């Protein structure tokens with residue numbers, strides 16, 4: 001690992017000021033479970049790490065009449081165990097509580113989980129200079145595409161690795177981004193960007209910008225949600241495919257539905273056709289298999305990952321059954 005400087009600013013303004021100087025090669029570090037692995041493996045070599053642990057106001061959760069605000073230095077374990085998250089934002093509790101391992105959930109933060117880098121083998125290999133690292137080609141095209149995307153690829157075919165991002169998108173969360181120009185809020189889905197925007201990045205954060213807070217709206221009466229994930233091993237494994245779904249039944253009808261897929265696209269993928277199918281439909285007439293088929297409509301699998309089409313469709317079918325079967 002190359003030597004680096006480590007700084008611990010005592011305020012958000014100081015942290016932003018340190019990060020806003022790209023000439024120093026600065027990177028924010030939260031729990032370090034992803035960034036330090038990248039550094040040890042020689043994938044990235046920042047000259048300066050800006051630790052966020054002493055920045056006031058970034059850790060903790062506040063429950064208000066409008067919903068919940070979560071500081072991005074809050075750990076995944078704290079989120080998964082919070083009684084309000086467990087009872088009112090089930091999909092987030094399930095996503096945060098089952099990802100990675102207990103050790104990583106104890107160290108890893110919400111901000112780090114949202115901003116972690118992709119897991120593509122070729123990206124993670126220090127001597128493979130693929131497009132995402134400024135090289136001239138995608139090595140996955142001639143290699144293994146088993147874990148890559150079936151929707152939204154464009155020169156790069158990563159899948160977004162964060163489970164919490166998928167749950168937050170389905171729950172209508174928004175994020176606060178703090179940078180040299182002040183603070184701005186955006187829906188969580190707008191934080192992420194696919195490869196067609198800039199193949200070297202996965203989000204819209206500019207130099208010096210940090211994700212500081214995630215806000216979840218108060219769920220409407222009767223709303224419920226679920227997160228289902230398929231993976232190869234029971235613990236410590238990323239999603240082959242996942243779904244976060246939320247519904248609000250009104251009488252015998254589905255008044256509102258939100259369906260977001262993980263593990264299938266470079267960003268959390270909103271399955272609009274499935275949502276349109278569910279919304280306004282009498283519960284008794286909902287066919288989960290149809291919702292599943294519509295969720296993956298337009299998928300263009302790669303050489304080794306056609307299995308993901310059926311896997312994601314079946315997860316949606318199961319999620320719909322879990323939410324609507326009484």
Ligand SMILES: Cc1cc2nc3c(=O)[nH]c(=O)nc-3n(C[C@H](O)[C@H](O)[C@H](O)COP(=O)(O)OP(=O)(O)OC[C@H]3O[C@@H](n4cnc5c(N)ncnc54)[C@H](O)[C@@H]3O)c2cc1C
Pocket residue numbers: 027028029030031032033034035036037072098099100101104107108109110111112113114115116117161162163164205209210211212236237238239
């Ligand atoms: C074996 C293993 C299995 C895993 N399985 C899963 C899984 O199944 N699902 C899943 O979702 N994740 C999984 N992960 C990833 C893990 O959840 C992340 O490593 C962790 O959430 C990152 O959080 P952190 O606080 O340690 O981030 P760090 O490592 O500190 O940072 C990660 C990245 O985010 C940036 N960053 C951190 N905080 C901010 C911020 N507030 N604003 C802007 N940028 C920021 C850093 O610069 C860095 O690039 C796994 C990791 C491992 C090692």
Ligand code: SF4
Pocket residue numbers: 118120121122123130131132133137138139140141148155156157158
């Ligand atoms: S999929 Fe993206 S990250 Fe993976 S090798 Fe291709 S360009 Fe690199």
